[in-house]
Amino acid sequence: MPSQFSARVDTNRDLGGGYVVLEFAAEGGGLGDVVAGQFAMLRGDWGRELLNPRAFSVLWSAPDGRFAVLLKAYGRGTTRLVASQPGARVTVTGPLGHGFAPPDGVRTQLLVAGGVGLPPLHLQARQSAARGHAGVTELYYGGRNRDDLVMLDDFAAWGVRAVLATEDGSAGIRGFVTAALEERLVEAQRSGEQVEILSCGPTPMLAAVRKIGLRFEVPTWLCLEEEMACGFGVCLGCAVPVHGPRPYLYCCSDGPVFEAKQVRWP
Amino acid sequence: MTAAPRTAAIDPASVDLRTRMGALELGDPILAASGCFAYGQQFADFMDLRRLAGLSTKGISPKPRFGNPLPRICETASGMLNSIGLENVGAEAFLAEKLPFLRELGVSVWVNFFGEDFAAYVECARLLEAGRGQGIAVLEMNISCPNIKKGGIEFGTVPEVAHRLTRACVDVTDLPIVVKLTPNVADIVGMADAVAQAGAAGVSLINTITGMAIDVRTRRPRIATMYGGLSGPAIKPVALRMVHQVATALPGLAICGMGGIVSGEDALEFIMAGASCVQVGTANFARPDAALVVVDELRARMAELGIASVSEIVGCIRPIAPEAPQVTE
Numbered sequence: 001m002p003s004q005f006s007a008r009v010d011t012n013r014d015l016g017g018g019y020v021v022l023e024f025a026a027e028g029g030g031l032g033d034v035v036a037g038q039f040a041m042l043r044g045d046w047g048r049e050l051l052n053p054r055a056f057s058v059l060w061s062a063p064d065g066r067f068a069v070l071l072k073a074y075g076r077g078t079t080r081l082v083a084s085q086p087g088a089r090v091t092v093t094g095p096l097g098h099g100f101a102p103p104d105g106v107r108t109q110l111l112v113a114g115g116v117g118l119p120p121l122h123l124q125a126r127q128s129a130a131r132g133h134a135g136v137t138e139l140y141y142g143g144r145n146r147d148d149l150v151m152l153d154d155f156a157a158w159g160v161r162a163v164l165a166t167e168d169g170s171a172g173i174r175g176f177v178t179a180a181l182e183e184r185l186v187e188a189q190r191s192g193e194q195v196e197i198l199s200c201g202p203t204p205m206l207a208a209v210r211k212i213g214l215r216f217e218v219p220t221w222l223c224l225e226e227e228m229a230c231g232f233g234v235c236l237g238c239a240v241p242v243h244g245p246r247p248y249l250y251c252c253s254d255g256p257v258f259e260a261k262q263v264r265w266p
Numbered sequence: 267m268t269a270a271p272r273t274a275a276i277d278p279a280s281v282d283l284r285t286r287m288g289a290l291e292l293g294d295p296i297l298a299a300s301g302c303f304a305y306g307q308q309f310a311d312f313m314d315l316r317r318l319a320g321l322s323t324k325g326i327s328p329k330p331r332f333g334n335p336l337p338r339i340c341e342t343a344s345g346m347l348n349s350i351g352l353e354n355v356g357a358e359a360f361l362a363e364k365l366p367f368l369r370e371l372g373v374s375v376w377v378n379f380f381g382e383d384f385a386a387y388v389e390c391a392r393l394l395e396a397g398r399g400q401g402i403a404v405l406e407m408n409i410s411c412p413n414i415k416k417g418g419i420e421f422g423t424v425p426e427v428a429h430r431l432t433r434a435c436v437d438v439t440d441l442p443i444v445v446k447l448t449p450n451v452a453d454i455v456g457m458a459d460a461v462a463q464a465g466a467a468g469v470s471l472i473n474t475i476t477g478m479a480i481d482v483r484t485r486r487p488r489i490a491t492m493y494g495g496l497s498g499p500a501i502k503p504v505a506l507r508m509v510h511q512v513a514t515a516l517p518g519l520a521i522c523g524m525g526g527i528v529s530g531e532d533a534l535e536f537i538m539a540g541a542s543c544v545q546v547g548t549a550n551f552a553r554p555d556a557a558l559v560v561v562d563e564l565r566a567r568m569a570e571l572g573i574a575s576v577s578e579i580v581g582c583i584r585p586i587a588p589e590a591p592q593v594t595e
Contacts, residue, residue, distance in 0.1 A: 237339030
């Protein structure tokens with residue numbers, strides 16, 4: 001069950017490339033058990049200038065109440081959070097939403113990540129490895145250049161194979177990560193291997209992953225982001241267009257993980 | 267040269283927060299606002315809902331509505347724009363699935379409602395009349411949402427139309443109807459007077475102010491419907507001005523004030539401007555128990571200022587004292 005609590009920035013770790021990991025120490029139990037893909041709403045002591053908390057996918061959450069998020073400065077809220085120093089107070093609401101399913105032991109999970117979309121897949125890989133599923137978990141990770149690819153050591157430590165792609169060729173293959181994904185799907189098709197795709201990243205990447213997943217008829221799960229005011233199903237701001245009886249579902253309370261075939265994108 | 271009244275601080279526990287909105291009695295003057303509190307259930311994870319004096323539901327229409335394309339919201343300086351599109355479960359599902367939960371809370375339940383045309387408003391009031399005695403205390407008639415097309419704008423902006431609409435709805439229900447007015451008019455007093463003359467039990471002031479924000483990178487509006495409703499602290503001065511104008515011009519009319527209330531002091535300003543009670547809206551998104559925080563702060567602030575009861579300060583403000591005449595020679 002989600003709760004709202006106070007936390008303090010414990011460490012602000014610069015990963016290069018504009019990426020920052022903020023680790024928090026919670027007052028109280030913190031987020032507790034978090035499913036990969038679940039998120040928390042964070043708000044600093046921002047007075048009245050910035051009203052609403054910002055949504056962040058949880059990178060990890062420990063039993064002692066500590067947890068972390070990955071972020072980059074983009075707008076007014078993230079800029080302030082990236083600059084926050086140890087000791088800075090934040091109000092946290094979470095964990096919120098529904099995350100990815102764990103590996104079922106049959107299908108290989110192909111984790112497709114881009115940019116600040118890494119955390120849910122990082123957490124999925126961590127949890128899968130802890131359950132002995134590292135061998136059926138693979139990371140496909142894309143960025144503009146090598147600075148966009150962070151925390152690669154973790155995947156190596158967990159024994160999760162990582163396929164990298166950069167637009168400038170500075171790490172891994174040159175081009176989009178979706179090209180590597182397609183090759184992998186062709187291979188799986190040929191060998192009859194059962195796979196599924198779990199993805200989080202920039203919307204153009206997710207749109208491409210969705211189309212590829214549909215084309216290869218592979219179960220595909222997208223972890224989406226929409227602008228949210230509350231994060232718990234009240235403001236109705238984070239509508240996601242879907243197929244089915246209702247035209248919209250909500251990123252915060254119905255997602256943020258949606259099946260690709262359900263999402264009503266062009 | 268206006269000195270503050272000299273009063274000694276009093277014990278916060280002795281502050282009497284009770285208030286009356288027309289015939290309606292409230293344990294304290296702070297309610298949660300429509301559109302910012304859904305139908306209440308989601309908040310049960312975060313707060314004791316029974317501590318609320320009351321709440322206003324998401325706007326209900328006769329039939330369910332699914333809402334607008336996205337993006338639907340964006341944050342602006344000290345505020346946010348929204349164009350949700352009045353998404354709601356519809357009157358029938360509200361009465362069957364949402365009202366029983368609210369009734370159990372024992373708080374003052376205000377059901378915000380609207381229709382897509384004149385007949386639909388009346389139909390909705392008629393349907394919700396079935397909730398009288400089932401937990402509904404007030405029907406809050408929204409004649410002001412900027413996010414509905416179909417010529418709905420004139421319900422909230424043309425006094426004669428608002429009068430006829432209010433009268434038609436008052437005629438089909440014995441529940442008190444509080445009309446929520448839009449600030450997007452030239453003459454707020456004229457609108458308030460029109461609905462009061464039609465039998466409204468009071469007015470809610472104000473709904474959102476129509477606004478716009480642009481993403482210069484994409485050269486597109488930040489809201490899919492181009493314009494949205496601005497809420498949050500950015501609109502508080504406008505809301506206060508309108509509450510004061512209506513309270514001054516129509517002293518007998520009960521007013522529920524709203525617009526950017528985040529703190530107890532904000533609430534106090536609205537009460538002093540002439541509101542008998544207030545609603546906390548946008549603040550609920552950042553802090554689900556925002557209304558309860560406002561109540562606690564209001565009590566503490568009143569005690570500091572030596573104010574013993576809400577009832578003694580509704581509309582208490584006085585003009586700044588005039589300057590002394592200028593001697594020219």
